[in-house]
Amino acid sequence: MMNPETLQALLMDRELGELSPEVAELLDAYLAANPAARREAEAVARTVQTTRETVRRFPELAGSDNRVVSFAALFSPWLARAAAVVVVAGAAAWLGYWAGRPVAPPVVRTEHKQFEGLWTQYQPAYDARRGVTAVTKNP
Amino acid sequence: MRIANTCVALLALLLAGGCRVEERMVWSPDGSRAAVLLPQGLCLMDPNGTLSSPVANNVTAAAWLPNGQGLVLRREISVTNWTDAVRLLPPAEIATVESLARGMIDVMKGALAAAGGDASAVDEKFFKPLHIEMSEYLSAILLCLRDTRPAELRQAVQGVRDWEKMLSEPVEVKANELSILQLAGNSTRVLERTIQELGEAHPSPDGRAVAFLRRSTLSVAPLDGGTNRVCVAENVVGDFDWTPDGKALVYAVRLHEKWEANAVNLVRIERRAVEGEALPLASASVAFLPRVRCLTDGRVLFASLALQLPAPANAAQEARFYLVDPAQRIETVPSPAGALPAELGSFALSPDGRQVAVVESGSDVVAVLDLASGALEVVSPKRNGKCRTLPSWRNANELYFAALPQARPEWLRWTKGNAPHVISRQWTDESVKNLIEQGK
Numbered sequence: 001m002m003n004p005e006t007l008q009a010l011l012m013d014r015e016l017g018e019l020s021p022e023v024a025e026l027l028d029a030y031l032a033a034n035p036a037a038r039r040e041a042e043a044v045a046r047t048v049q050t051t052r053e054t055v056r057r058f059p060e061l062a063g064s065d066n067r068v069v070s071f072a073a074l075f076s077p078w079l080a081r082a083a084a085v086v087v088v089a090g091a092a093a094w095l096g097y098w099a100g101r102p103v104a105p106p107v108v109r110t111e112h113k114q115f116e117g118l119w120t121q122y123q124p125a126y127d128a129r130r131g132v133t134a135v136t137k138n139p
Numbered sequence: 140m141r142i143a144n145t146c147v148a149l150l151a152l153l154l155a156g157g158c159r160v161e162e163r164m165v166w167s168p169d170g171s172r173a174a175v176l177l178p179q180g181l182c183l184m185d186p187n188g189t190l191s192s193p194v195a196n197n198v199t200a201a202a203w204l205p206n207g208q209g210l211v212l213r214r215e216i217s218v219t220n221w222t223d224a225v226r227l228l229p230p231a232e233i234a235t236v237e238s239l240a241r242g243m244i245d246v247m248k249g250a251l252a253a254a255g256g257d258a259s260a261v262d263e264k265f266f267k268p269l270h271i272e273m274s275e276y277l278s279a280i281l282l283c284l285r286d287t288r289p290a291e292l293r294q295a296v297q298g299v300r301d302w303e304k305m306l307s308e309p310v311e312v313k314a315n316e317l318s319i320l321q322l323a324g325n326s327t328r329v330l331e332r333t334i335q336e337l338g339e340a341h342p343s344p345d346g347r348a349v350a351f352l353r354r355s356t357l358s359v360a361p362l363d364g365g366t367n368r369v370c371v372a373e374n375v376v377g378d379f380d381w382t383p384d385g386k387a388l389v390y391a392v393r394l395h396e397k398w399e400a401n402a403v404n405l406v407r408i409e410r411r412a413v414e415g416e417a418l419p420l421a422s423a424s425v426a427f428l429p430r431v432r433c434l435t436d437g438r439v440l441f442a443s444l445a446l447q448l449p450a451p452a453n454a455a456q457e458a459r460f461y462l463v464d465p466a467q468r469i470e471t472v473p474s475p476a477g478a479l480p481a482e483l484g485s486f487a488l489s490p491d492g493r494q495v496a497v498v499e500s501g502s503d504v505v506a507v508l509d510l511a512s513g514a515l516e517v518v519s520p521k522r523n524g525k526c527r528t529l530p531s532w533r534n535a536n537e538l539y540f541a542a543l544p545q546a547r548p549e550w551l552r553w554t555k556g557n558a559p560h561v562i563s564r565q566w567t568d569e570s571v572k573n574l575i576e577q578g579k
Contacts, residue, residue: 114475114477114478115475115476115477115478115515116477117521118477118478118504118506118517118521119477119479119480119481119482119499119501119502119504120480120481120482120499120501120502121455121481122426122455122481122482122501123453123455124403124426124453124454124455124456125452125453126452126453127402130399130402132399132402132403133402133403133452134401134402135401135402135403135426135481136401137501
């Protein structure tokens with residue numbers, strides 16, 4: 001099971017078009033198998049949609065002719081205000097996403113399972129007799 | 140003699156590397172034929188798996204000359220009497236053996252005295268306390284003593300139980316040879332012959348020289364028969380490569396005093412022009428013999444544990460591929476977590492430098508990694524075997540690999556988008572039995 005922060009991050013990246021097709025495909029497979037995650041995905045999609053609508057209705061908030069919210073533009077002060085309006089309107093999940101977003105894209109976790117058990121697993125352990133970090137096969 | 144036989148047996152075990160992944164098939168530069176190492180000798184093979192009769196015997200490794208007309212061979216020739224050894228081995232090594240043999244009689248007497256006449260206790264009570272390590276010369280010294288000083292040898296071991304039986308046991312010396320086989324005319328010319336271990340050998344891209352490992356010394360020898368040798372680097376481990384222009388070599392140097400098998404070792408990846416200064420490129424940590432390859436654009440491919448220090452003492456580390464350029468800029472080859480084995484020393488780079496076929500000695504999985512995208516395709520899934528054979532690229536799109544499709548191991552041909560096809564169906568069981576170690 002994926003942790004909530006990772007799922008939120010991936011869902012938000014997908015809504016904003018930042019995921020590679022391969023990762024998006026893996027995410028879709030995960031959502032298909034997890035009803036709770038699918039509900040979360042729908043909530044995030046609604047939140048992003050609301051944000052887009054808000055910016056379209058009040059373009060002056062964006063300070064730009066670009067009517068569509070881009071990932072990078074969300075960091076601008078004007079759009080932060082627009083986002084805040086949406087959050088006040090009830091998109092608390094989004095705030096949770098920004099607060100808990102890991103520094104590196106957590107793509108690794110979803111793809112790991114794809115190769116689970118493919119190769120032999122080894123365990124390093126200090127061997128005092130040889131004075132080395134020995135590597136032995138996991139039973 | 141049991142003392143010595145124990146030592147020789149241990150040495151043989153160390154050198155044999157029973158669970159190593161071996162390079163048994165090498166395609167000619169134009170892809171028209173492959174050299175295949177088989178129990179009956181080195182054979183040539185066409186792309187459909189049709190074999191020639193053996194073209195050379197006792198071959199342990201082969202590399203094509205760039206013109207595809209011949210091969211550099213590594214051979215192992217056994218001799219069981221001193222007369223043959225003198226005929227085969229270089230005079231300098233014979234002189235060394237004869238000199239050591241003179242002192243060995245007294246060493247044996249001393250060792251047996253220290254062990255109270257018990258040959259089985261000699262290692263524990265004499266060699267180990269004195270920190271005397273085994274030498275490749277040991278079996279040659281014993282052969283020399285047996286055939287040239289039998290009375291002295293007999294006297295040295297007379298007090299030992301079953302000494303007569305021990306003296307009657309055969310002693311075998313292995314002469315390691317590097318030679319060129321010209322296929323037209325089937326002529327062979329010896330480049331190097333020694334008691335010492337010979338490792339990998341790679342002809343230069345222009346076909347004028349060969350780089351080879353003698354123990355851990357990387358040397359270059361001319362292929363025109365000249366006897367001059369250039370020492371490129373010491374303490375080299377694993378496999379090395381030429382740069383595409385043939386002016387330099389890329390290789391890994393161990394940073395520890397000795398290589399520790401099945402343990403984490405630190406190495407430095409270097410590039411050195413044959414007669415220039417060594418250029419350190421990167422440091423790496425490996426738990427496998429490193430393999431260093433140079434891409435057509437000059438970048439150097441190597442694998443390393445993705446080690447970050449400090450780390451918990453027993454933390455498991457993933458291995459990754461890395462590319463380093465001459466300016467020491469290192470980039471990680473993208474690959475999903477868990478996509479690559481921890482033992483990342485057995486891989487074959489495609490001729491165009493875009494893909495890597497990966498195997499490991501702990502399973503019989505074969506996978507192909509795209510170096511640019513990091514996409515991994517499992518070409519052959521895990522079955523009930525352990526890989527002992529390195530895959531071989533015929534060209535940028537066609538890979539030959541060993542697998543266990545049914546009861547016995549086979550060679551298979553794979554191209555992207557197509558199911559692998561067995562090409563060794565007509566071969567004898569003996570010819571394929573060592574490709575994969577089957578589960579017990």
